[in-house]
Amino acid sequence: MLKEFHQINLCDRNSFHVEQRASRLAEFENEEDLRQLFSDGIPPKWYVLSGGNNILFSKDYEGLLITPVSRRITQLDDNGTQVRLRVDAGVEWDDLVEWAVERQLWGIENLSLIPGKAGAAPVQNIGAYGSEAKDAIRSVTMYDVESDTLLTLDAAHCEFGYRESIFKHRLKGRVIITSIEVELSRTPSPRLDYGDVRQEVEARGGVTLRNIREAVCAIRRHKLPDTAVLGNAGSFFKNPIVDKTLGEQLKAQYPDMPLYPAHDDSKCKLAAGWLIDRSGLKGFRRGNVGVHERQALVLVNHGGATGTEVIAFARMVQEKVMETFGIAIDTEVNIL
Ligand code: EPU
Numbered sequence: 492m493l494k495e496f497h498q499i500n501l502c503d504r505n506s507f508h509v510e511q512r513a514s515r516l517a518e519f520e521n522e523e524d525l526r527q528l529f530s531d532g533i534p535p536k537w538y539v540l541s542g543g544n545n546i547l548f549s550k551d552y553e554g555l556l557i558t559p560v561s562r563r564i565t566q567l568d569d570n571g572t573q574v575r576l577r578v579d580a581g582v583e584w585d586d587l588v589e590w591a592v593e594r595q596l597w598g599i600e601n602l603s604l605i606p607g608k609a610g611a612a613p614v615q616n617i618g619a620y621g622s623e624a625k626d627a628i629r630s631v632t633m634y635d636v637e638s639d640t641l642l643t644l645d646a647a648h649c650e651f652g653y654r655e656s657i658f659k660h661r662l663k664g665r666v667i668i669t670s671i672e673v674e675l676s677r678t679p680s681p682r683l684d685y686g687d688v689r690q691e692v693e694a695r696g697g698v699t700l701r702n703i704r705e706a707v708c709a710i711r712r713h714k715l716p717d718t719a720v721l722g723n724a725g726s727f728f729k730n731p732i733v734d735k736t737l738g739e740q741l742k743a744q745y746p747d748m749p750l751y752p753a754h755d756d757s758k759c760k761l762a763a764g765w766l767i768d769r770s771g772l773k774g775f776r777r778g779n780v781g782v783h784e785r786q787a788l789v790l791v792n793h794g795g796a797t798g799t800e801v802i803a804f805a806r807m808v809q810e811k812v813m814e815t816f817g818i819a820i821d822t823e824v825n826i827l
Pocket of ligand 1: 685768
């Protein structure tokens with residue numbers, strides 16, 4: 492059933508907890524609700540506000556925000572090895588991971604504790620600890636606002652990349668994701684090579700699905716601030732992808748600088764957290780906004796910050812990194 496709100500305070504609907512308002516917000520369960528919502532025509536300004544974990548409201552939103560609330564996980568197929576699920580857009584991503592781990596299904600355990608809803612997972616192809624949502628997503632179903640139809644796009648056509656997909660580009664402002672189809676496996680496929688994962692898994696008694704989930708949760712809890720305590724939107728910046736020659740020059744200059752391969756062989760990925768840290772900004776605070784003291788990639792709201800303040804602070808961080816290393820870092824968070 493469609494549920495509408497007017498002049499609503501967004502503080503509890505964005506993990507930065509900035510105090511902005513939206514003129515209108517609609518919670519939907521299914522395609523029928525969306526048809527009803529758009530039955531009088533497409534409003535001039537609308538946006539999907541999912542869990543609000545990757546968004547910064549720079550001002551009040553003078554338009555319609557649309558939030559998925561349906562939370563079903565439906566098993567579509569089980570061939571004994573692979574299990575296919577339909578996951579409604581409103582399912583909390585971490586509830587899905589827990590659901591899978593309880594049933595001994597492999598594939599998304601490294602994505603434990605990522606805040607947000609399943610419908611948002613394909614948009615920025617959420618990723619952590621050597622896994623990305625694209626590894627498990629088989630298709631995405633969406634309501635196309637212009638044609639008033641429900642479409643399903645296979646993963647191969649979703650143009651997934653590092654924190655990238657077609658939903659951030661060609662389909663932006665056109666579709667509303669209603670569900671995703673995910674394929675998980677009963678065959679163990681542990682991914683332990685990122686950072687401290689292996690060590691944390693061993694410390695818990697060895698490689699099991701449950702131990703991997705708990706190891707990842709522990710690492711995240713240690714590094715990343717709890718949004719209930721300190722407003723934040725996870726990584727505020729993307730790790731920059733630069734030409735390999737530039738990456739290697741920097742590495743020669745700073746031997747302890749992390750350098751990762753990129754999807755494209757002529758490029759490499761730098762760690763924005765390291766760049767910000769080494770620009771001297773880790774833990775730095777100005778007014779109500781700061782760089783998190785344990786993970787420099789995360790900006791935090793120490794309380795009462797407005798979107799404008801966060802943006803001004805983020806610019807300062809970008810300028811400092813540019814000044815120190817000559818590298819541009821782009822925001823990962825969607826700024827509205
Ligand atoms: N580093 C520092 N100082 C810092 C932060 C990081 O020196 O303050 C160094 C680390 O020591 C490490 C490297 O930078 O050598 C990378 O750090 P980390 O492993 O913490 O990961 P990240 O690149 O900073 C990315 C994702 C995270 C994800 C982690 C783990 C992006 C934008 N962020 O962060 O995703 O959890 O890897 O896989 O790709 C998110 O998207 O919101 C998010 C939290």
